[in-house]
Amino acid sequence: MATEDRKLAATWRDAKVVSVDHHGELGVVLRLDVPDRVVHRPGQHYVLRLRAEDGYTASRSYSAVSAPSDDLVELYVEKVPDGEVSGFLAEVVEPGDLLECRGPIGRWFAWDGQSPALGIGGGSGVAPLVSMLRHARDVGHPELLHLAVSAWTADHLPYREELESSGALVAYSRQKGGSRLDAAVIAAVADPGATAFVCGSARFTLAMESHLLSAGQPESSIRIERFGPTGESAENG
Amino acid sequence: MAITRGFSGRRKQAERDPRLPPGQYDVGKSWPVLTAEPTGRVDAERWSLTIDGLVAHPTSWSLKELKALGQDTYRGDIHCVTTWSKLDTSFTGISLDTLLDVAQPLPEARFVVEESTTRYRTNLPLEDVTGGKAWVVWEHEGKPLTREHGGPVRMLVPHLYFWKSAKWISKITLLDHDEPGFWEINGYHHRGDPWQEQRFDGD
Numbered sequence: 001m002a003t004e005d006r007k008l009a010a011t012w013r014d015a016k017v018v019s020v021d022h023h024g025e026l027g028v029v030l031r032l033d034v035p036d037r038v039v040h041r042p043g044q045h046y047v048l049r050l051r052a053e054d055g056y057t058a059s060r061s062y063s064a065v066s067a068p069s070d071d072l073v074e075l076y077v078e079k080v081p082d083g084e085v086s087g088f089l090a091e092v093v094e095p096g097d098l099l100e101c102r103g104p105i106g107r108w109f110a111w112d113g114q115s116p117a118l119g120i121g122g123g124s125g126v127a128p129l130v131s132m133l134r135h136a137r138d139v140g141h142p143e144l145l146h147l148a149v150s151a152w153t154a155d156h157l158p159y160r161e162e163l164e165s166s167g168a169l170v171a172y173s174r175q176k177g178g179s180r181l182d183a184a185v186i187a188a189v190a191d192p193g194a195t196a197f198v199c200g201s202a203r204f205t206l207a208m209e210s211h212l213l214s215a216g217q218p219e220s221s222i223r224i225e226r227f228g229p230t231g232e233s234a235e236n237g
Numbered sequence: 238m239a240i241t242r243g244f245s246g247r248r249k250q251a252e253r254d255p256r257l258p259p260g261q262y263d264v265g266k267s268w269p270v271l272t273a274e275p276t277g278r279v280d281a282e283r284w285s286l287t288i289d290g291l292v293a294h295p296t297s298w299s300l301k302e303l304k305a306l307g308q309d310t311y312r313g314d315i316h317c318v319t320t321w322s323k324l325d326t327s328f329t330g331i332s333l334d335t336l337l338d339v340a341q342p343l344p345e346a347r348f349v350v351e352e353s354t355t356r357y358r359t360n361l362p363l364e365d366v367t368g369g370k371a372w373v374v375w376e377h378e379g380k381p382l383t384r385e386h387g388g389p390v391r392m393l394v395p396h397l398y399f400w401k402s403a404k405w406i407s408k409i410t411l412l413d414h415d416e417p418g419f420w421e422i423n424g425y426h427h428r429g430d431p432w433q434e435q436r437f438d439g440d
Contacts, residue, residue, distance in 0.1 A: 006439060007438075007439040010438060010439035010440060014238065014239050049238075049260070050246070051238060051241050051244065052246040053240050053245070054250040054251070055250045056246040056248060056250040056253065057259070057260060058246060058260075058320075084246070084247050084262070092244070098242075100238050105424055106423060108419075109273065202269075205272075206276065206385070209275045209276065213275060219355075222275050223273060223274070224272055224273055225273070226269075226270060226271065226272065
């Protein structure tokens, strides 16, 4: 991004909520019309900020799910138990509402859409990978991107149909006849020539990073995005 | 900016803990983990810390040598740019002032670059790590620092966002000019003062 674009991306503006789609009780897909939008690279994130009448604010980061070519910015918000921001976004927000936002942010966990990439995601960590998937199709190079994703069950996987039909390797760890992204599976998808984008909870990303290193994926080719509240699934910090 | 329809927040603004900088929330007892690269693997026995660059006496210390210099404890708050803060927590290590007294910064030194064993880097003005503002630490709440939190030894610069406190610290280089580090190149603010919400490039 040019300097002007970076400054514009960091500027808070009011985005209009165009649609709200619930993913069961687990999360919500928000599609936003962002004024003066700077086009993101798949993997980058937006910050949403909620503002109360007394000036109190709370903000959180969410990866863009939409392709750069999309007219709107799509975000997947996982409902965190007792989450102040995610609870509000999932339960109160309606189409037509305005949400303060800024972005896109982050130049590390971002795919250029031109070089081979391996995306590994756990649960809602698939969000930035879906943006990569949509972008790879847009630019006519689906072969550049390989995905391996996992969730507890099929119902727990956001964008399940889109991921399954894309040919992504999908593992359901807590379902009958399920499987895991274990060392052998990751060894089969590891690609030293690709950049590996790993997104998920602290526990998930630690395990994947260790599998990738064992499989010979160079340390310098691994990029990690951690999220979640704390403990089992920990946020950046 | 517009008020968010229907949002009142968990707390009244007036009831917010005054120790929390704007836009931050309290994580309580937990301590989230941020890493953008694979977690460092450091052998404490072979680890050393070097201070070099614009100093009269470039010096390296083993962990044992650092511990022999004495122990300082920081008790207070830490703030991550991803909006969590951890309040009233403690770290034990050695003040960077003590190490700089040995290395003796040259008059033209103005900036430092912290570097990890993973080659992670972050840049700071020298004045942000002198005068009781920065430590090299090996314990958290009285226990050895775990690997995922930067153990065996990490930097602690608690008055700035926590990406300025490099995990797995191995080298501190003094320079006469500013040299953007990992997050600073990747869209984050150069200084990172949580009280001024200097999160991203352009804030």
